[in-house]
Structure formats: C-alpha cells, structure tokens
Amino acid sequence: MDPYCLKKLNAERQARRAALLLTDLGDGRDRVIKEGDPVAGLLGDAVKQAFLSGRSSVAEIEGRAFFLNVHVPPPRLVVIGAVHISQALAPMAKIAGYDMEIVDPRTAFATPERFPDIKLFAEWPQDILEQRPLDPYTAVAVVTHDPKIDDQALERALKAGCFYVGALGSRKTHAKRVERLKVLGFSEDEIALIHSPIGLDIGAASPAEIAVAVMAEVIKAFRARGLQTARHLEKTA
C-alpha cells in the first residue's frame, strides 16, 4: 500500500467522510477515491455501488481484479426532543446499527431515568451542535413541537447536508415552519428536503409506531443518499 494513500484514507475516515481504497490485485497499485469523485466506466459503477451499499468486494473489470475497500462513516442519528417517540426510537436505532443521541434543553424531559443507555444532552441544539457538528452521514429528527428548539437544529441540519432531516408536526405546523425557514434565507428546494410529516406513511398512531416510521424513513434515506450527498460534497469541495 502506498503510504500516501494510507494517510489520505485515514484523514478522510477521521473527518467522517466516505472514502474507498481501490487496489489492483494484479500489480498491487492503489488509490483513494472519495465519495463523489468521478470514476469512468464499469469501475465507476462498481465504486458507486460500493459507496451506496457500504460493502467492500472484489470486482472483475475487463479481465483485471480490483479490491474495493469502502469506508463509510457509521451513521449517526441525532434526535432533538427527549419525548415519548425518542424513548421508543432509541432501542430501534441501536438494533439498526445507528449511533443515536438525544438533545433537549428541557431538563424535565432529558433525564437519564427516562433515557438509560443513550447519549443524552440537556442543552440547546445550537450549543451542543457546535461541539458535536452535524455532517452528511448524520440524520436529524426534530420532535419537540417547540420552534425555539426545533428550528435551531433544522437550520444546522440543512446547512450540514445531513442525509436525512425530518420534522414532527401537522401540515399546518409545517407550513408555519416553512415560512420561518424562508425568513432565515433557505430556498424552497432546501426546505423541501425536510421530511414532514415525519416518518414513512404506515398509518402510525402511537409514539412507538411513529418511531418505527421514522426509523424506516431514515434507513430509506441512507440507502438512497447518493445524489444528495454528492451535491453537498460538490458544494463544499
């Protein structure tokens, strides 16, 4: 392995960006490909598939064997609101392999008794998200019903290019939210990235069922994230 490739790969991984080490198994030469880098032809298709699935594999292309070792940051789920839905979501996220954390400045809600075994921050989103920044491999679900809390997180989630942004609330509540975000300078296209009403439409009624719908929607967004992530990477490149 080229030492320069190792350094570059490690730097990408530590910055929570997806990267792939491509090794020609014939001659041992390798190179690092970042998600969104243009790669032509059949190899390009294999690279794209590897980033989407997160699975490493050997690809035979035009008689040559390549190993594609893909390093995708572990997905995070940041939930704004230490509410009933979050209590049901926490164990589901863990089972699905998501590193979940909860932020809610209302100390009556954010108590370790209500949320054992999970990272819990009884702070304002604007403060905690400064120390623990959002990124394209993070999903954000805002569920407090309180614009003072939710909007801070939505603003940062949209700017960070999070692969999923969901917001709880009726269509009427969301219409008001859209107006507030417009005032903050977000375009209609950016605001349209917010999933609201939150969760896949499975007719969820109870908080636990809404949690199932949210988890499913997050997974769906992660597996289909290609386009949005690439767009964001282009913007920040």
Next chain:
Amino acid sequence: MQNPSEQIRDPLLIAESWMAEGRDVAIATVVETWGSAPRPVGSHLVIDEAGNFEGSVSGGCVEGSVIAEAMDVISQGTPRMLEFGVADETAWQVGLSCGGRIKVYVERLG
C-alpha cells in the same frame, strides 16, 4: 459499526503511527469470504517487522500463519494472496474451524 474501543485500536491508524516511527509494516486485508467467516470483507491485520500485530482477519484462527507470511512480504516487498479454509487443508496447515473460507491479501506498506 465501530464502537469507541474499536476506534482506539483501529488497525489502519496504528499502521500509520508505526510507519511514522520508522517501523516496516505489512497490511493484511480480508478481500473475499465464502460461507461462515468470522471477520467481514475489508477487515485488517497490521504487522510490523518484529511480528507485533493489531487487528484481525479471522478472530484468531489463521493470524499466526498470516503474520509469518507478512514477515516475508515485508522483507521481499511483493504482495501475496493467501487462502484459508476447510477446502484447502492440503495446502495449508491451518484452517477456519467455522467451516468458511477466506482470501487474505498481504502487502507491504511503502
């Protein structure tokens, strides 16, 4: 999924730090698996010229053999593809007790 303790013992970060210390390093990577295999494709074992190692390619079944091969790779510089499994008992003294098969690519760093 990486948990914090795995991140601390991250083989690729360790390989980089060993390299910075001037040690000769080989990197072994699981590139293919068939059937039941203890470590997924992409897993790494990193080895230095003195035989120190971090990470795993099989959870302990074939590491000894990979380390021995890695020492040769460090001195000769040519990458090797190793194959382990119950189907290859004649070719290899060690195998995977779980019944799977794995291919491990061993290369020198630099």
